[in-house]
Amino acid sequence: MAVSRERADRIARATACPRCREYTWKRVRLRDAGPGDRHVGAAWSVELTCGVCDAHVQLAIDDDGDVVYLG
Numbered sequence: 925m926a927v928s929r930e931r932a933d934r935i936a937r938a939t940a941c942p943r944c945r946e947y948t949w950k951r952v953r954l955r956d957a958g959p960g961d962r963h964v965g966a967a968w969s970v971e972l973t974c975g976v977c978d979a980h981v982q983l984a985i986d987d988d989g990d991v992v993y994l995g
């Protein structure tokens with residue numbers, strides 16, 4: 925895998941909450957993106973919970989370390 929778990933974690937935490945634009949995540953859950961994931965080509969699938977507005981955010985990271993989905 926081109927992007928390590930550590931790096932994926934850093935990328936996820938460096939992404940602003942799409943709702944309140946803060947970077948304070950109280951929960952970050954990473955897992956390998958599988959064939960059942962809707963984001964084709966993603967290496968990591970991340971679930972984040974915002975520590976400010978409590979939004980639940982889904983994020984996908986590809987093999988280049990780019991965020992290919994945020995919602």
Ligand SMILES: [Zn+2]
Pocket residue numbers: 941942943944945946974975976977978979
């Ligand atoms: Zn937020």
